[in-house]
Amino acid sequence: MADFLNTRVGAALKDAVLAAVVTLLLTSIMVGIKTKTEQGGLGIEGNWSLVAWMVLAVLVGRFAMSLLVWRGRNPVANAMQSILPKQETVGKIGKFVGPALLVFALTLPFYGNRYVIDMGILVLTYIMLGWGLNIVVGLAGLLDLGYVAFYAVGAYSYALFAQYFDLSFWVCLPLAGILASFWGMILGFPVLRLRGDYLAIVTLAFGEIIRVVLLNWYEFTGGPDGISRIPRPSFFGLEFERKGGFADFFGIPYDSMHRVIFLFYLILALALLTNFVTMRMRKLPIGRAWEALREDEIACRSLGINTTNTKLTAFALGAMFGGFAGAFFATRQGFISPESFTFMESAIILAIVVLGGLGSQLGVVVASIVMIGGFEVFRDLQDLRMLVFGLLMVVIMIWKPRGIISSRAPSVFLKEKKAVSGDFVAEGEG
Amino acid sequence: MEYFIQQLINGVTLGSIYGLIAIGYTMVYGIIGMINFAHGDIFMVGAFIALITLLAVVAMGITFLPLVLLIVLIVSMLMTSVWGWSVERIAYRPLRGSFRLAPLITAIGMSIVLQNFVQVVQGARVKPLPPQITGGITIMEKDGFLVQLSYMQILIIVTTVLLMAGFTMLINKTSLGRAQRACEQDQKMASLLGVNVDRTISLTFVMGAALASVAGVMFLLYYGVIDFYIGFLAGVKAFTAAVLGGIGSLPGAMLGGLLIGLIETFWSGYFSVEYKDVAAFSILAIVLIFMPSGLLGKPEVEKV
Numbered sequence: 043m044a045d046f047l048n049t050r051v052g053a054a055l056k057d058a059v060l061a062a063v064v065t066l067l068l069t070s071i072m073v074g075i076k077t078k079t080e081q082g083g084l085g086i087e088g089n090w091s092l093v094a095w096m097v098l099a100v101l102v103g104r105f106a107m108s109l110l111v112w113r114g115r116n117p118v119a120n121a122m123q124s125i126l127p128k129q130e131t132v133g134k135i136g137k138f139v140g141p142a143l144l145v146f147a148l149t150l151p152f153y154g155n156r157y158v159i160d161m162g163i164l165v166l167t168y169i170m171l172g173w174g175l176n177i178v179v180g181l182a183g184l185l186d187l188g189y190v191a192f193y194a195v196g197a198y199s200y201a202l203f204a205q206y207f208d209l210s211f212w213v214c215l216p217l218a219g220i221l222a223s224f225w226g227m228i229l230g231f232p233v234l235r236l237r238g239d240y241l242a243i244v245t246l247a248f249g250e251i252i253r254v255v256l257l258n259w260y261e262f263t264g265g266p267d268g269i270s271r272i273p274r275p276s277f278f279g280l281e282f283e284r285k286g287g288f289a290d291f292f293g294i295p296y297d298s299m300h301r302v303i304f305l306f307y308l309i310l311a312l313a314l315l316t317n318f319v320t321m322r323m324r325k326l327p328i329g330r331a332w333e334a335l336r337e338d339e340i341a342c343r344s345l346g347i348n349t350t351n352t353k354l355t356a357f358a359l360g361a362m363f364g365g366f367a368g369a370f371f372a373t374r375q376g377f378i379s380p381e382s383f384t385f386m387e388s389a390i391i392l393a394i395v396v397l398g399g400l401g402s403q404l405g406v407v408v409a410s411i412v413m414i415g416g417f418e419v420f421r422d423l424q425d426l427r428m429l430v431f432g433l434l435m436v437v438i439m440i441w442k443p444r445g446i447i448s449s450r451a452p453s454v455f456l457k458e459k460k461a462v463s464g465d466f467v468a469e470g471e472g
Numbered sequence: 473m474e475y476f477i478q479q480l481i482n483g484v485t486l487g488s489i490y491g492l493i494a495i496g497y498t499m500v501y502g503i504i505g506m507i508n509f510a511h512g513d514i515f516m517v518g519a520f521i522a523l524i525t526l527l528a529v530v531a532m533g534i535t536f537l538p539l540v541l542l543i544v545l546i547v548s549m550l551m552t553s554v555w556g557w558s559v560e561r562i563a564y565r566p567l568r569g570s571f572r573l574a575p576l577i578t579a580i581g582m583s584i585v586l587q588n589f590v591q592v593v594q595g596a597r598v599k600p601l602p603p604q605i606t607g608g609i610t611i612m613e614k615d616g617f618l619v620q621l622s623y624m625q626i627l628i629i630v631t632t633v634l635l636m637a638g639f640t641m642l643i644n645k646t647s648l649g650r651a652q653r654a655c656e657q658d659q660k661m662a663s664l665l666g667v668n669v670d671r672t673i674s675l676t677f678v679m680g681a682a683l684a685s686v687a688g689v690m691f692l693l694y695y696g697v698i699d700f701y702i703g704f705l706a707g708v709k710a711f712t713a714a715v716l717g718g719i720g721s722l723p724g725a726m727l728g729g730l731l732i733g734l735i736e737t738f739w740s741g742y743f744s745v746e747y748k749d750v751a752a753f754s755i756l757a758i759v760l761i762f763m764p765s766g767l768l769g770k771p772e773v774e775k776v
Binding site: 064067068070071072073075076077078079083084085086089092179185232233235236239240242243244246247248250251254255257258385386389392393396397400425426428429431432433434435436439440443444 | 521523531554567573588599602
């Protein structure tokens with residue numbers, strides 16, 4: 043018996059049985075007994091077949107995994123190793139992925155249908171938010187768990203300006219960005235002295251405060267009812283309407299798709315602006331200071347960098363792009379309510395940044411497409427898709443703790459530009 | 473005055489529940505320096521296990537209340553511990569020694585998983601439970617306003633005090649507690665001296681989960697309504713409590729829990745119910761700005 047357990051198959055079997063026992067313990071009460079609402083209170087009913095299936099699945103799955111995929115000499119892992127391209131080839135391919143994706147995005151409205159373009163708008167919104175947060179988390183290394191607050195500030199600024207002062211989208215867009223970055227500074231000034239995790243909890247608290255205020259200030263923000271009938275953006279003063287609008291001006295037949303395509307290009311332009319500014323900022327002294335700060339704060343201070351101001355600029359800039367995205371979100375939806383700005387939203391944006399590979403612009407794109415796109419494709423699955431979303435976050439992180447794109451292009455280099463492995467830097471780009 | 477005392481009693485009760493959850497956060501942060509975002513959801517799982525066990529025990533025909541509660545408490549602590557252990561084993565252990573944000577993301581992922589798992593298997597509707605422990609003592613009476621200390625509140629406060637006492641003993645006197653404190657200071661050195669670091673960390677999660685499940689049982693019995701989403705807000709509040717008291721410090725977690733509970737109750741009692749969360753979070757921000765390491769935390773020494 044003892045000899046058998048020491049063999050490869052025996053060890054795998056033992057491991058699988060243990061895992062199955064744990065699964066049985068986990069599911070026995072939670073899954074095995076289901077509460078159901080009855081007359082006069084709650085009743086219970088057995089649901090044992092599901093428990094049996096789960097235990098069986100874990101038993102078989104774990105056995106197969108430890109025999110074929112995990113540990114030393116195993117066929118599947120070796121095969122994967124030889125099929126998967128090496129890091130250098132990935133780097134070479136990576137150079138073309140960015141432009142290819144850009145061309146794809148630019149041409150998408152010509153062959154995509156309404157559903158695809160709508161999804162593209164959604165994914166691009168998250169890409170923009172991810173790039174905005176990347177400045178704060180990826181470049182400056184400040185853990186921000188309340189990024190959605192700035193998104194909310196942007197959205198509500200536009201909605202409220204439009205409602206109370208009748209201002210148009212194009213006037214409000216910069217205002218939304220300015221207001222959001224203003225909030226970023228108000229919040230950042232006192233709290234940016236805090237260490238990483240304290241900063242995280244204070245930003246989380248701030249996000250919740252904004253949401254609670256929006257929810258309860260009924261006279262001003264409409265509370266849980268939200269704000270509806272937010273005006274749509276115009277194309278250089280031309281509205282997308284049936285009569286006398288965009289279509290009439292260019293002498294083409296009216297199509298409701300025009301507005302959707304316009305919104306698509308609008309968010310694409312905004313997202314690219316975010317990317318462009320970030321890339322340029324990285325080359326400026328302030329951008330280098332961000333990255334230096336992320337790597338070693340004490341060294342920065344001894345070199346005379348004003349750490350508070352440096353962090354504050356990153357925070358305010360990130361917040362500004364969040365505000366832009368918020369204004370776009372408001373005009374695209376036409377309706378906003380505090381429900382769109384929960385902590386889960388912040389968590390998803392942060393997950394996109396970290397899963398993509400902190401500080402990697404392309405990583406954000408890939409992660410957004412995988413997470414948000416995948417999430418939308420499985421809309422029919424309802425509750426299950428959120429479960430899978432969570433599992434995916436865990437699995438990707440365990441598989442690649444440095445994110446999907448983990449090699450970094452240095453922003454400053456001597457003679458030759460060499461990609462650095464993500465393992466050599468504290469939290470992002472080298 | 474009567475109103476004040478009543479609010480004080482309510483605040484201490486709520487604070488005890490927060491304190492029990494906060495201990496889980498503070499211990500995990502102390503030993504591996506990560507925010508265990510799924511801890512609030514472990515609390516929720518504890519409350520659900522308690523609810524189901526209670527219904528099952530009653531369905532089996534046991535009606536003697538103290539026995540029922542004892543069974544519920546023990547089963548809930550045991551089962552929730554298994555959940556806590558599994559979360560650590562699946563989502564955190566593979567990432568030990570990885571960079572700082574990776575376990576945070578898996579923690580958020582686990583939190584989403586737990587919430588939606590419970591929603592899928594038990595349904596999204598709120599689960600009501602009729603009050604099991606009724607009655608109480610009237611402490612004061614003036615102009616028809618009664619200051620009441622219900623038996624439920626007594627139970628919560630007494631249980632919390634007992635658990636805290638037992639727990640302090642565990643940390644200060646037993647070899648497990650010693651191993652934990654050693655790992656907190658220096659994991660590599662601890663493992664060189666024969667402490668099983670992985671096992672110690674697992675046990676930390678188990679203990680945190682057990683305490684959270686007690687909080688879950690209390691929450692269920694006190695409020696009588698639970699759903700799959702209660703873990704988020706309770707978790708954030710408890711984490712706020714842990715930070716307020718100084719993260720990594722056990723008495724700090726308890727003190728922070730009490731303070732958050734009191735702030736919340738007094739704010740809802742005297743100002744507005746809607747903004748009680750804002751009050752709690754604002755106090756947190758103010759305390760952190762003036763005392764960056766919390767009320768009882770050790771100040772961080774920066775080494776170059």
